[in-house]
Amino acid sequence: xxxxxxxxxxxxxxxxxxxxxxxxxxxxxxxxxxxxxxxxxxxxxxxxxxxxxxxxxxxxxxxxxxxxxxxxxxxxxxxxxxxxxxxxxxxxxxxxxxxxxxxxxxxxxxxxxxxxxxxxxx
Amino acid sequence: xxxxxxxxxxxxxxxxxxxxxxxxxxxxxxxxxxxxxxxxxxxxxxxxxxxxxxxxxxxxxxxxxxxxxxxxxxxxxxxxxxxxxxxxxxxxxxxxxxxxxxxxxxxx
Numbered sequence: 001x002x003x004x005x006x007x008x009x010x011x012x013x014x015x016x017x018x019x020x021x022x023x024x025x026x027x028x029x030x031x032x033x034x035x036x037x038x039x040x041x042x043x044x045x046x047x048x049x050x051x052x053x054x055x056x057x058x059x060x061x062x063x064x065x066x067x068x069x070x071x072x073x074x075x076x077x078x079x080x081x082x083x084x085x086x087x088x089x090x091x092x093x094x095x096x097x098x099x100x101x102x103x104x105x106x107x108x109x110x111x112x113x114x115x116x117x118x119x120x121x122x
Numbered sequence: 123x124x125x126x127x128x129x130x131x132x133x134x135x136x137x138x139x140x141x142x143x144x145x146x147x148x149x150x151x152x153x154x155x156x157x158x159x160x161x162x163x164x165x166x167x168x169x170x171x172x173x174x175x176x177x178x179x180x181x182x183x184x185x186x187x188x189x190x191x192x193x194x195x196x197x198x199x200x201x202x203x204x205x206x207x208x209x210x211x212x213x214x215x216x217x218x219x220x221x222x223x224x225x226x227x228x229x230x
Contacts (some may be wrong), residue, residue, distance in 0.1 A: 037219075047157075047165065047208055049219040050152035060217040096164055100219070106153035107212050107219055115164050 002026040004097050004113035011119050018084040018120075022097030022113055028075060035060075035100035036073050036080040040093040048093075050082065052100040072087070087120045094118075124148070124213040128222035134230050142194045142225045144209030147151060154192035154211040156185060159206045159224075168207075196227070204229045214229045 008020035020038070028034060037052030051061035053071040055068040063068050065084075073080040078086060095118055126146040134140035144154060153172045157165035167176050169185035172192065182197045192211075196203050209222040 019158040046224045047210075049221065052219070057218070062218060101170075105170060106155070107210075108155040108167055109157070110167050110170070110176065111212065112164040112166070 002034045002111045004049055004099070004111055006095060006113045006114060006116040008095075008103070008118070010117060011121065012087055014087055014089065014120055016087055018087055018091065018118060020082045020095055020097070020116065020118075021079055022081070024095055024099075024111075025078065028078075028099070030101055032101040032103045035102060036071070037098050037100045037109075038069075038071065038082045039096045039106055039112075040089075040091075041096070041115070042093040050084075053080070063101050070079050090122050092118065092120045124215075124218070124220055126209050126211060126220055126222035128207075128209060128225045130223070131226040131228070133228040133230055134196070135158045136201065139196055139197045139229060140194065140199055142196075142207050142209075142227065143221045144192045144194075145190055146211065146220070146222075148189055148211045148220065149187060149190050149192050151214060152216070154185070154187055156192075156194045157208045157210065158203075159208065160204075166209060186211050199227075199229050214216060218225045 001023045035052035038050040053059040056077040068085045070083040094115040096115045097113040099108045151190040158168045159165040172187040173185040206224045208224045
């Protein structure tokens, strides 16, 4: 298992771009394919997957975000990042960085950061 | 389909058994995972690959799946099991992840 920790601004203005970074420690390898991803949770609501990216560059994004999200990974530096553009109040949420393990039968999120609250407001 | 459906809430008496269900077409194709989330905390994986418990998860928590329905069963519920529970799978296209809306479990 790995330990993850998010960092970034807690307050962002509408229409601007959110940039978050996740740093991980521990052994990142697995018998399954490892993806690094982001999941968010608006206050009082459920979980929403934003996207996942492997160190090899295979990337999947939530189509509902309509191209606003980009994830980059640098496992040599033990970090990965989230960029989310054109922010609105609806993007206010706790953002979790995660390790997404995949094989032919499915996927599971076995490691989560503690989460960081991002508020979109003037 | 790209949806997983869970009931919003369920209650269980201390020491009794409770079952939480998750329904979706993608569960015919991909295995389900379950997460427990307590207030102010990150979710924790409690079941992966339909019925596998990660290290440290008590054996009173178990999972099963058949067709388009997956179940999380807590046998002999304890006060510490009070939490929100989310199911998760890949969608029918295979690359994207989807979550159920969550079920709040109250232990009476």
